[in-house]
Amino acid sequence: MDLSTTIYDSTQHDNFYPAASADHGLSVSELTAFINDLMATLVLEELGSIYFNHLQVLLPIEGLSLSDFDARWVYGRASLTSVPLELPVNNVASLDEQAHNAYYYLTQTLTMSQRTILVQLHDMFTKQLGHALAYRQLHKMATKDMLTGLGNRSAFDEALTRQLGWAQRHHEPFALLVIDLDNFKTVNDTWGHREGDNVLVTIASQLKGLLRDEDEAFRFGGDELCCLLDCQSQQQLACAAARIQHNLKQSDYLNKRHITCSLGGTIYRANDDAGSLFDRADKALYKVKNSGKCGYHAA
Known part of the structure; x- marks a missing residue:
């Protein structure tokens, strides 16, 4: 040299x-x-x-x-x-x-x-x-879901642990949004799993275009997705959920397959761990699923 x-x-x-x-x-x-x-x-x-x-x-x-x-x-x-x-x-x-x-x-x-x-x-x-x-x-x-290109369950666990550590050290809250696709099983049963894969790829692409650089999206498993968002208030989180729902409703392809989404969200609280944070968002999601789907609830 x-x-x-x-x-x-x-x-x-x-x-x-x-x-x-x-x-x-x-x-x-x-x-x-x-x-x-x-x-x-x-x-x-x-x-x-x-x-x-x-x-x-x-x-x-x-x-x-x-x-x-x-x-x-x-x-x-x-x-x-x-x-x-x-x-x-x-x-x-x-x-x-x-x-x-x-x-x-x-x-x-x-x-x-x-x-x-x-x-x-x-x-x-x-x-x-x-x-x-x-x-x-x-x-x-x-740590990547090979179908959608989003982070997989392992990537989500790592990112959540990292976010929790940051929030605890700097007292800066963040948000967790859990997304479940409505009528996804019908797509698989009616048009086959290849079409179900196309739905997941379309949803992932929509999320990537919507989220900011500081936000992350993951395929948690099956037709369930998670987002870690730089939201510090319930109002910010509600706006993010509304934006996702509005964007998916604009997709002609998803409309033809009758795909909508249900969302549950929560903001980090002091003394939260990964389990308590996820359980709170998941319970909020199932309130939506049990009350007619295609909605958002915060816990």
Whole structure:
């Protein structure tokens, strides 16, 4: 890997490099600590943070950006320095098949030994980054409903646990909406399960178009769907439910199959756990189902 054109300009610095005695590489203990910490996780956000923390101790680096992969993966003061050092991230599988770089923001020019250290650490980090990205892709496949493209039951459980943790730490409520399709069994019995699959795909597509970036939809099982919504009041939740119902009623295809939906919702309350939150929304749903379907109730 040649960094000379990016880091050094020998015509500007007659005595650029310090004396060899002032320069040193990584000690065995430093390298061992780095490898052990790096190998301890395949969670991408944690991996970037661990890597940056080691860089700050070992090198004059104030920021690291992995924004070629995700705009959120920026560490330190990466946005405050105008000219970063770019190093290619090779041998990392990417869905868009584009070249990716890691961007390092320096507080001073690197010495030759520091340059060697950075290349060494960068190479080890990018190998683990490749493993983490592959793990994330496998995890997505394992938590996605292959028919609709929505998250499956496992994905819902994970997302709900994550939302509960956030709500408990920051005292910010969220909403759970449970959706059950009316007359879905009739579609399967009359037109077959392939047509039932088409109904589910259509519903999923409608939900994806309706929900905001901060909301998530899941196929909980069969013809039951769940949404985790950034709603903090009953009024906001009622508006979201009405929007979903209105949108589905506008579908000529669903109308021909006599498909409507019943919805039950609830807002997070202090001391809620996954069971209490879901049970409350589910009971609200069955009040709708028992009172004629095609409606919404909040608990």
